[in-house]
Amino acid sequence: MEVPLNHYLILSGVLFAIGVVGVVTRRNAIIIYMCIELMLNAVNLTLIAFSSYLGDMGGQIFTFMVMTVAAAEAAVGLAIIIALFRTRRTVDVDDVNLLKG
C-alpha cells in the first residue's frame, strides 16, 4: 500500500477534531447531532485503516457495529429532537436549560 498508515490516522484525527469543534460551538441541536455522526465516521476511518494494515477483519466488524449503533442513534436522537421541538418550539440548545442547576 502506497499511502502510509500515518496519513489515514492524521486525517481521521483532524476530522474528529472538526466534529468536536462543531459539537461545542454550534447551537442548533440537529447540527450538533450531525457533528457526532462526523466523529463516528472519523473513528470508522481509523478502524478500517488499522484493519487493512494489520490484515485483520475485526476492524471492519467493529465498523459494522458502529454503523448499527449510529442507525439506532439516528432514530432515537431525531425522535428526541422532534419531541423537543413539539414542546418548546425550538431546537436551540441555548434555550433548552430546564435541567440547569
Place this chain on the structure above:
Amino acid sequence: MELLIFYGLGLLALFAAAAMIMVRQPVTSALLLILNMFCLSGLYAMLGAHLIAILQLLVYAGAIMVLVLFVIMLLNLREKKGIVSKHQIALQTAGVAVFGVFMAVIAARLHTSQLPNPKAVTASFGTVGAVGRVLFTDYILPFEIASILLLAAIVGAVILAKSKV
C-alpha cells in the same frame, strides 16, 4: 497515483467537514456531511473494505442522512440569532484548545513512532463473502445483540415521537 487519490479525497473530506460546521443553513450542512461520507467511502474502497464502502453509502449517506434531511425540512428551522452558542464561551474555547493540543501531540507522536508494516492482503479481503464469514461465525453474538438494539431503538423512537402515549 494512490497517494494522489488519497490527497484528493482527504482534502475534499476535510473541506466538507470544515464547511459543514461553518455554514448557516442546516440543509447545506447536511449535504456537506453527505459529501464527506462519499469521500470516506472512497477511502474505504482504497483500503480494500469493499462491503463497508458500500454500506457507508447505503446506510449513512442513504438512510441516516435522508432521515436527518427529513427532520430538518419537517421542523423548517431558521437561524435567527447567529450560529454559535453563546453560553460558557470561555469553557468552549478552553475545550477546543485542549483538544487541539491533544490532537497535535498525537500527530507529532504518529509522525515519529514505528507503526506496523502493511501486511499483504489477499484480493478477497473485505469483500461481502469474507466479512460475512467472520460476522456469522466469530462475531455471531454481537450480531444478534445488534438486532435487539435496533428493535429497542425502533420502539423508543416511536414512543418518543408519538404525540400521545
